[in-house]
Amino acid sequence: MxxxxxxxxxxxxxxxxxxxxxxxxxxxxxxxxxxxxxxxHIAAMERNAVGRPYERLTINADxxxxxxxxxxxxxxxxxxxxxxxxxLGRHEAALDEHQHDQAYVIDGIVGAIxxxxxxxxxxxxxxxxxxxxxxxxxxxxxxxxxxAPNWNWHDVHIEExxxxxxxxxxxxxxxxxxxxxxxxxxxxxxVVDSMAVVNIGTGVGAGIAIEGTLVRGSTNNAGxxxxxxxxxxxxxxxxxxxxxxxxxxGAPGLEATLAEIDPSHPALGRPGQRDFVESVAGxxxxxxPVLRELVRRTGRCLAAxxxxxxxxxxxxxxxxTGWLPEALAPWLVPAVRDELPRHxxxxxxxxxxxxxxxVPGNAVGLGMAAFxxxxxxxxxxxxxxxxxxxxxxxxxxxxxx
Amino acid sequence: MxxxxxxxxxxxxxxxxxxxxxxxxxxxxxxxxxxxxxxxHIAAMERNAVGRPYERLTINADxxxxxxxxxxxxxxxxxxxxxxxxxLGRHEAALDEHQHDQAYVIDGIVGAIxxxxxxxxxxxxxxxxxxxxxxxxxxxxxxxxxxAPNWNWHDVHIEExxxxxxxxxxxxxxxxxxxxxxxxxxxxxxVVDSMAVVNIGTGVGAGIAIEGTLVRGSTNNAGxxxxxxxxxxxxxxxxxxxxxxxxxxGAPGLEATLAEIDPSHPALGRPGQRDFVESVAGxxxxxxPVLRELVRRTGRCLAAxxxxxxxxxxxxxxxxTGWLPEALAPWLVPAVRDELPRHxxxxxxxxxxxxxxxVPGNAVGLGMAAFxxxxxxxxxxxxxxxxxxxxxxxxxxxxxx
Numbered sequence: 105m106x107x108x109x110x111x112x113x114x115x116x117x118x119x120x121x122x123x124x125x126x127x128x129x130x131x132x133x134x135x136x137x138x139x140x141x142x143x144x145h146i147a148a149m150e151r152n153a154v155g156r157p158y159e160r161l162t163i164n165a166d167x168x169x170x171x172x173x174x175x176x177x178x179x180x181x182x183x184x185x186x187x188x189x190x191x192l193g194r195h196e197a198a199l200d201e202h203q204h205d206q207a208y209v210i211d212g213i214v215g216a217i218x219x220x221x222x223x224x225x226x227x228x229x230x231x232x233x234x235x236x237x238x239x240x241x242x243x244x245x246x247x248x249x250x251x252a253p254n255w256n257w258h259d260v261h262i263e264e265x266x267x268x269x270x271x272x273x274x275x276x277x278x279x280x281x282x283x284x285x286x287x288x289x290x291x292x293x294x295v296v297d298s299m300a301v302v303n304i305g306t307g308v309g310a311g312i313a314i315e316g317t318l319v320r321g322s323t324n325n326a327g328x329x330x331x332x333x334x335x336x337x338x339x340x341x342x343x344x345x346x347x348x349x350x351x352x353x354g355a356p357g358l359e360a361t362l363a364e365i366d367p368s369h370p371a372l373g374r375p376g377q378r379d380f381v382e383s384v385a386g387x388x389x390x391x392x393p394v395l396r397e398l399v400r401r402t403g404r405c406l407a408a409x410x411x412x413x414x415x416x417x418x419x420x421x422x423x424x425t426g427w428l429p430e431a432l433a434p435w436l437v438p439a440v441r442d443e444l445p446r447h448x449x450x451x452x453x454x455x456x457x458x459x460x461x462x463v464p465g466n467a468v469g470l471g472m473a474a475f476x477x478x479x480x481x482x483x484x485x486x487x488x489x490x491x492x493x494x495x496x497x498x499x500x501x502x503x504x505x
Numbered sequence: 506m507x508x509x510x511x512x513x514x515x516x517x518x519x520x521x522x523x524x525x526x527x528x529x530x531x532x533x534x535x536x537x538x539x540x541x542x543x544x545x546h547i548a549a550m551e552r553n554a555v556g557r558p559y560e561r562l563t564i565n566a567d568x569x570x571x572x573x574x575x576x577x578x579x580x581x582x583x584x585x586x587x588x589x590x591x592x593l594g595r596h597e598a599a600l601d602e603h604q605h606d607q608a609y610v611i612d613g614i615v616g617a618i619x620x621x622x623x624x625x626x627x628x629x630x631x632x633x634x635x636x637x638x639x640x641x642x643x644x645x646x647x648x649x650x651x652x653a654p655n656w657n658w659h660d661v662h663i664e665e666x667x668x669x670x671x672x673x674x675x676x677x678x679x680x681x682x683x684x685x686x687x688x689x690x691x692x693x694x695x696v697v698d699s700m701a702v703v704n705i706g707t708g709v710g711a712g713i714a715i716e717g718t719l720v721r722g723s724t725n726n727a728g729x730x731x732x733x734x735x736x737x738x739x740x741x742x743x744x745x746x747x748x749x750x751x752x753x754x755g756a757p758g759l760e761a762t763l764a765e766i767d768p769s770h771p772a773l774g775r776p777g778q779r780d781f782v783e784s785v786a787g788x789x790x791x792x793x794p795v796l797r798e799l800v801r802r803t804g805r806c807l808a809a810x811x812x813x814x815x816x817x818x819x820x821x822x823x824x825x826t827g828w829l830p831e832a833l834a835p836w837l838v839p840a841v842r843d844e845l846p847r848h849x850x851x852x853x854x855x856x857x858x859x860x861x862x863x864v865p866g867n868a869v870g871l872g873m874a875a876f877x878x879x880x881x882x883x884x885x886x887x888x889x890x891x892x893x894x895x896x897x898x899x900x901x902x903x904x905x906x
Contacts, residue, residue: 241850241851241852250852251851251852296723298722298723310817312817312818314715314718314720315718317715317716317718319715319818319819320819321699321818321819321820321853322697322699322819322820322821322853322856323819323852323853323855323856324819325819325850325852325853326817326818326819327817327819328816328817328819328850328853329816329817331816331850332733332812332813332816332817333734333735333736333809333810333812333813334734334737335734335736335737336735336736336739336806336809338737343850345812345847345848405737408734408737409734411733411734411746412733412734412813413817415729415730415732415733416711416713416727416728416729416730416733416814416817417713417720417722417727418720418721418722418723418724418725418726418727418728418729419722419723420723446746447746449642449726449729449732449744450642450652451642451651451652451724451726452722452723452724452726452729454724454904455723455724455904456904457904503855503856503857503858504842504845504846504849504854504857504858504859
């Protein structure tokens, strides 16, 4: 119902019933509970054709505040939202991608959150929860960062550590799950119920929704499209395998490709990945032919890897999100579109679209805020956020792992 | 409920309600309708602890007959089932993989079905439907073979053509959809609700289920894992692309690999793909070291490609089906299991199993029979087989295709 309210804006009980497929009676009960907790309020009174008055309901934005945090290898981006997920304040802090120390990363996360709260002047008492996306393998139900390859973290109880520091309810998840939730609620999910959102930065992955189900996988590790093969025995990848998609289309992959084309190119001398990509964007705007070749090769690899995703899942829409496509979209998106028909089976091509995500702001932060809102409503007893049941442990064969 | 009856065997109304999550009242109504149509019957009367008698219900196997047909490039395999999907008769006819003529293929299909019916002595009046799996891109809702690459068929109205010849209700679909339905009902789907079944023969593909949803994709073209990349710019593939999984692990891929190892190997002289694979199996049983190297290389490619599938979807179980893995399982399955941990992310490895499918008989034929049974019940007004809604046609961006 929450999703329906975001989709529809101020809505009557009847519209909510129609949109959700729930019965009028159920919607009336739910709305009563939401109103009692102050999560919904009455936006307007209207009259229908026969003059009967009815209420238009909307999320009570001022009922509380939610913080959504995107933690990546090179930055922490914290956004403060009202309960209707409108942006109130935002702060981005750089992380040194070469510092792997736990205390350094946690200080960086806490610092960015506090700066975002200060920017908005938000009273801490009003915050109903903080959602933090962590790179790598995250067990969202246990609040554990199981493995973060860039920092070589194993089994860090990050939810507990952050909750202690912040003295606020914390929910952790993986950026791919956050990105697809925001795409489902605020992006192409408004018109289709199956889609993939491809997130590209240092790391690369895809959030996937199939017929309205957010695909988590049996250990919340689904979406690792960055670690599917483009080239068996190709470039070494961070994950230890060779030839993964990430090694070609992640930021370090672009550095490697540029070094193959022109090892002395000035963009390669920049200290960090984000500086490198900004410098590439600047050079492309100025018409640098070497960087155009970089975009051509990267676009081809990206189109091939997107073709694999579409051939496997036959999703009608793919969106791109993350700081790398945001910086390079004017050059990269046309290069991908040109190349894509050579990699998608004819039967999966009709109606297929690939575009930069239209989700506003930081899609990962917004998705984390939406998860956190669901958690808050669950604590109030209003919804059960049981989108993914864990797989039963029964074994019929010897496990590989 | 049908699925629950297959899962549970003879069941009380109470057990059916518990297993399906439906209310007792709904189950009682449904059971009444199924009994009235003769689709269920009472298998036994029992008494519970307080001595109240209750009925155990089961599918009325003799209510009718269903035919499930697997049409591939090299054969037609037709099986006659009773309504409980028990096998009554089967006939396999060879198709010449070099004959692409429509009349030739349709005669082959009809001939195999008639031979299977004759083998069992089934009266045609008792057949409630014929389910036919066609290779390539099939629009199941329109009954059209949109594209069959091996025969270069485009938009063949195969359902209509076969229904006219057979004078029976016909349902067509794609083998990947049939294989995953039978895996969901009769294979690892009895213990997990997300899984992939990999079908290998001339063509290669995967049937996918995510949390109990059969993944069809927006044009019923999902599962084309055989046309995801193993090697950008690698071997030419039937689909026109280079380096697809199918070009390495399909039967012609094995021929190409063997030709790379030893172009004069006697197995290469065989007239058809199935002869070739039988000859490989024979040579492996006799300890041929060249064929062991073929299995090692093929197992590595297959493990890499399965690793991609698992990394993307984090399914806990993958099964193998089709005539190629059935023939080579004793050598190929261990080779894949050895290699797989090098291709799966550590977070997706715990509990993962890869095994030969335990679905009995021809998994594609059985899945087609199950689809056809659903269609029959829908015609009786008993179920709506609406597993996949079509995607809405709304466009937010310029389509690629």
